[in-house]
Amino acid sequence: MNRRRTPSKPKVISQTRKKKVYDNYSSGRYIFVAVAMGLIAIVLIARLAFIQVIEPEYLSNQADKRSLRITESIAHRGNIEDRNGEELAVSVPAYAIWVDPKQVKKHFAFTRQEWKDSIVVNPKTGVERYTKKYFYESKKWPALAEVLDVNIDNIAAMIQKPNSRFAYLKRQVNDPIVKYIKQLKLPGIASQLESHRFYPTGEINANILGLTDLDAQGIEGIEKSYNKFLQGQSGERRVRKDRLGNVIDNIAVVKEKKLAGNLQLTIDQRIQAVAYSELKRAVKINNASSGSIVVIDIHNGEIYAMANYPSFNPNDRNQYQAYKLRNRAITDTFEPGSTVKPLVVASALINHKTNPDEIVDTNPGWMHVGGRRVRDGHNYGKISLAKILKKSSNVGVSKLALRLKPDQLQQTFADFGLGNDTGIGLIGESAGRLPIRHRWSDFELATMSFGYGITATTLQLAKAYSILGSGGMEYPISIIKSATPAVGRQVIPKHIALEVVGMMEGVTEVGGTARKAKVDGYRIAGKTGTSRKAVAGGYGDDYVAVFAGIAPATRPRFAIAVMINEPQGDRYYAGDVAAPVFAAVMKSSLLLSHVLPDDRDQSYTYLEAK
Known part of the structure; x- marks a missing residue:
C-alpha cells in the first residue's frame, strides 16, 4: 500500500546581510598622477624639441663620428712587360701589420703604479724599456715578433708611446702571415690591404726597371720615369657602418678611382737574359769593376736589350746598394777610344777630304803632331781606308782628321748623337762630353780622332753605330713600345754610311783586331776600342775595353755596343x-x-750601297 507523503514546508531562514561599500576614488591621487604624466610628456616633448630643433647638428655629428667611415678602393700599380708580353714587374696584394698602443694598454688594464713599475730607463741612452712580465712571458707576443721578424723589444717600445694610436709593425706582409696573426687574437693588432711590387726577372732587369718604395712610389729607373702613368689613383667612398663594421649605406664617392696604366717595353726578355748572362760572365772572368751592353734594332731605334753589371735583386731589399742600382748604360761615360774611327772616316768622306779608294801612307808607323808623337803598334806602311779600320791605325786616322776643320769633325760626331742625350726619356741619362772650342791644336784634333778628349755612354755608342747600319738614318731611341711606326731623319748620306759599314767588316777577319767578334753564318762589321782611363794630371793604368758592331753587314738589323x-x-x-x-x-x-x-758571295760595295 502506497502511502502518499505530504511534502513538508521549506524552512525559511531569515538573514540580514550588511552591504560593504569601498571608497576607492581619491581626487588627490588622480590629480598627482595626471600632473606627473603631463610633466613627463612635457619633458619628453621639450627634449624632443631640443634635439630636433635646437641642437640637431651636435647629435648628428656624434652619430656620424660613430658610423661614417671613408673606405679606400686601392688601384694597384700597373704592370710592366716586355715586347712579347712577358711580365717584368707586377703588383700583388700585400698587407701592413699595425698596432694601436692605446688598445693594447686598455686590454692590459694596468694601474698607474703597474705601468710605472714596468718601465726601466737606460741610464746611458735615456731610452725607456717596457719590462712588464706579462708581456714578455706571454707566448703570443713572442710568436708575433718571430713571424714578423721584428725584435720584441721594438714592439714593446711602440706600444708605450704616449697618446699613440697607430704604428706600423711590418709592411709588405703576405696573406698566410696575416691569417696566422689573426689566430693569435692579440689586442690592438690589425692589418690593412696594400700593394707589393714583385719583379719576376730579378737582377736581370733591375737596373732599367728600377724599383718602388713601400708606398708603391717609383724611386728609380722606369718605375720613377713613368711613375704617374703606372701609379693610377685609388678611389675613396664615404659609407655608413654598423657597430660590427658592416657597410649598411653608401653615402657618396669622395674620389674617383683611376686605373693604372700598363707599360710594354721594347725589351726582348730572351735577348736581355743572354746579354746579362754574358756580360756578368765577362766582368767576373776579367776581374773588371763593371760593364754594360745595349742592343738596338737598326730599323726603328727600339732597344732589345740593355744590361748592366753589377746588379741586384729588387725583390730582396737587403741587397740594395746605390752603386748596384745605377743604369750604367746611360749614366756612366767613358772615352770611346778607337770605336769613333769609323765616324772620322765618314766625316772625311762627307767633307770630300778623301775617297773610298785612297791609300794613306802611315810610314814609319808614327808621326809628330804639335810637338808630340802619335804612333801605331806596327808600321803598316801604305794602307787603304778599310785597313786603317782593320788595323786600328792611329797614324792613318789622324792624317784624315787633320785634313778636316775642327767644326767639321765636331758636326759629324754630333750628327751621330755624341754630346747629346739620346731622347730615351729615362732619368739619370748623361749627355757625355763633346768639347766645343773655337781653337784646337793639331794634337787635340788628332787624339780626338781616336777617341780621346770626348766621352760617351754605351747607349750613345750603340746609337751611333745604328745610324751607320741604317744608311745614315737617325731613328728616335725608344725603350717603350709604341704602336706608331718610328720616323727617321737622314743625318749623313746613305752611300757613305753603308760604305763605312763595308770597310768595318775587315775588323773581324784574319788580321783584324776582333777575330773573337765573328758569328758563324753572318758577316760582322764592327770596331774595337781600348782606351786608358783618365786620372788627375793625365792617364792611369786602368783601361776601358769597348766593342761596337753591326750585323748582318749586308742587310744590318742590330747594332750592339759592349x-x-x-x-x-x-x-x-x-x-x-x-x-x-x-x-x-x-x-x-x-x-x-x-x-x-x-x-x-754577296759583295758590299759602293755601287750596291747606292
Whole structure:
C-alpha cells in the first residue's frame, strides 16, 4: 500500500546581510598622477624639441663620428712587360701589420703604479724599456715578433708611446702571415690591404726597371720615369657602418678611382737574359769593376736589350746598394777610344777630304803632331781606308782628321748623337762630353780622332753605330713600345754610311783586331776600342775595353755596343774582353729574331750601297 507523503514546508531562514561599500576614488591621487604624466610628456616633448630643433647638428655629428667611415678602393700599380708580353714587374696584394698602443694598454688594464713599475730607463741612452712580465712571458707576443721578424723589444717600445694610436709593425706582409696573426687574437693588432711590387726577372732587369718604395712610389729607373702613368689613383667612398663594421649605406664617392696604366717595353726578355748572362760572365772572368751592353734594332731605334753589371735583386731589399742600382748604360761615360774611327772616316768622306779608294801612307808607323808623337803598334806602311779600320791605325786616322776643320769633325760626331742625350726619356741619362772650342791644336784634333778628349755612354755608342747600319738614318731611341711606326731623319748620306759599314767588316777577319767578334753564318762589321782611363794630371793604368758592331753587314738589323770597365790582367784589349760578349749576344739576337744568314758571295760595295 502506497502511502502518499505530504511534502513538508521549506524552512525559511531569515538573514540580514550588511552591504560593504569601498571608497576607492581619491581626487588627490588622480590629480598627482595626471600632473606627473603631463610633466613627463612635457619633458619628453621639450627634449624632443631640443634635439630636433635646437641642437640637431651636435647629435648628428656624434652619430656620424660613430658610423661614417671613408673606405679606400686601392688601384694597384700597373704592370710592366716586355715586347712579347712577358711580365717584368707586377703588383700583388700585400698587407701592413699595425698596432694601436692605446688598445693594447686598455686590454692590459694596468694601474698607474703597474705601468710605472714596468718601465726601466737606460741610464746611458735615456731610452725607456717596457719590462712588464706579462708581456714578455706571454707566448703570443713572442710568436708575433718571430713571424714578423721584428725584435720584441721594438714592439714593446711602440706600444708605450704616449697618446699613440697607430704604428706600423711590418709592411709588405703576405696573406698566410696575416691569417696566422689573426689566430693569435692579440689586442690592438690589425692589418690593412696594400700593394707589393714583385719583379719576376730579378737582377736581370733591375737596373732599367728600377724599383718602388713601400708606398708603391717609383724611386728609380722606369718605375720613377713613368711613375704617374703606372701609379693610377685609388678611389675613396664615404659609407655608413654598423657597430660590427658592416657597410649598411653608401653615402657618396669622395674620389674617383683611376686605373693604372700598363707599360710594354721594347725589351726582348730572351735577348736581355743572354746579354746579362754574358756580360756578368765577362766582368767576373776579367776581374773588371763593371760593364754594360745595349742592343738596338737598326730599323726603328727600339732597344732589345740593355744590361748592366753589377746588379741586384729588387725583390730582396737587403741587397740594395746605390752603386748596384745605377743604369750604367746611360749614366756612366767613358772615352770611346778607337770605336769613333769609323765616324772620322765618314766625316772625311762627307767633307770630300778623301775617297773610298785612297791609300794613306802611315810610314814609319808614327808621326809628330804639335810637338808630340802619335804612333801605331806596327808600321803598316801604305794602307787603304778599310785597313786603317782593320788595323786600328792611329797614324792613318789622324792624317784624315787633320785634313778636316775642327767644326767639321765636331758636326759629324754630333750628327751621330755624341754630346747629346739620346731622347730615351729615362732619368739619370748623361749627355757625355763633346768639347766645343773655337781653337784646337793639331794634337787635340788628332787624339780626338781616336777617341780621346770626348766621352760617351754605351747607349750613345750603340746609337751611333745604328745610324751607320741604317744608311745614315737617325731613328728616335725608344725603350717603350709604341704602336706608331718610328720616323727617321737622314743625318749623313746613305752611300757613305753603308760604305763605312763595308770597310768595318775587315775588323773581324784574319788580321783584324776582333777575330773573337765573328758569328758563324753572318758577316760582322764592327770596331774595337781600348782606351786608358783618365786620372788627375793625365792617364792611369786602368783601361776601358769597348766593342761596337753591326750585323748582318749586308742587310744590318742590330747594332750592339759592349763596355767592360777596368779589366785586369794581361788580356785587357777589347778584342779579347768585349768582342766575345758581342759575338754571343749578336748570335742570340739574330737567331731569336729569325734573321737569315748572309750570302757569303754577296759583295758590299759602293755601287750596291747606292
